[in-house]
Amino acid sequence: MRTINPWINFNGNAEEAFAFYKSVFGGEFTKIIRFKDLASAEFQVPEKEVDKIMYIALPIGQHNVLIANDVPEFMGGVNESENRSKILVSAESREEADKVFSGLSAGGEVEGDIGDTPWGTYAGMFRDKYGIEWIVEFDPSL
Template identity: 40%
Template structure:
């Protein structure tokens, strides 16, 4: 397993929070993207105008950890403290991603099955049987 990182979810102030974190920790954002920048995908609802300028994903390296985050949207609903973070696992292979996803999601609620994404990863999300939210990611572009 390559890395485990915290993933914070905000109700529209993710960019403000991450600019603050950057002012404290330093560094730069390898990626900060808004929902309006997402390509249209089959089976996914269109981004609402209210969500367009919200952050879809941002990452800030801090030492050997990457603090990641994004804003909630109309589809996910607002978050409250307790469900505003995910444990993000980056794996070394697609097989390891499937094993971890299937193992940890057993008895839980998978809400985004493992699948290829527009950002070049194999990715899935679920809530485990204890109510903890997880993200599993295999970055296929780095292994190519």
């Protein structure tokens, strides 16, 4: 397994929060994807959400990455009193991703089946039987 990193959900202020985190931790963002970057005929994005963050990553130290996204309105708001973060498992292969996804999601609720993503990774997300939210991803470019 490559790494396990925290993934935080925001209600439209991920970019602001990450600018703050960057001012504290230093470093540079390795990737910023906005919802408009993924817009297509199959994935239509409302105008008011095109500039929201789909994915932002800030490396912290040599092996850790803090990741976040804005939750689109159609998915409902994030309640700060509830779980608003996910644990991201970065697998070393598709096979490892499938094994981890299958094992951890057993008895839980799959929110996004594991498969190829529009941004070039192989990923899926779920809430395990204990209510913890996970994303399992394999990025062949790493």
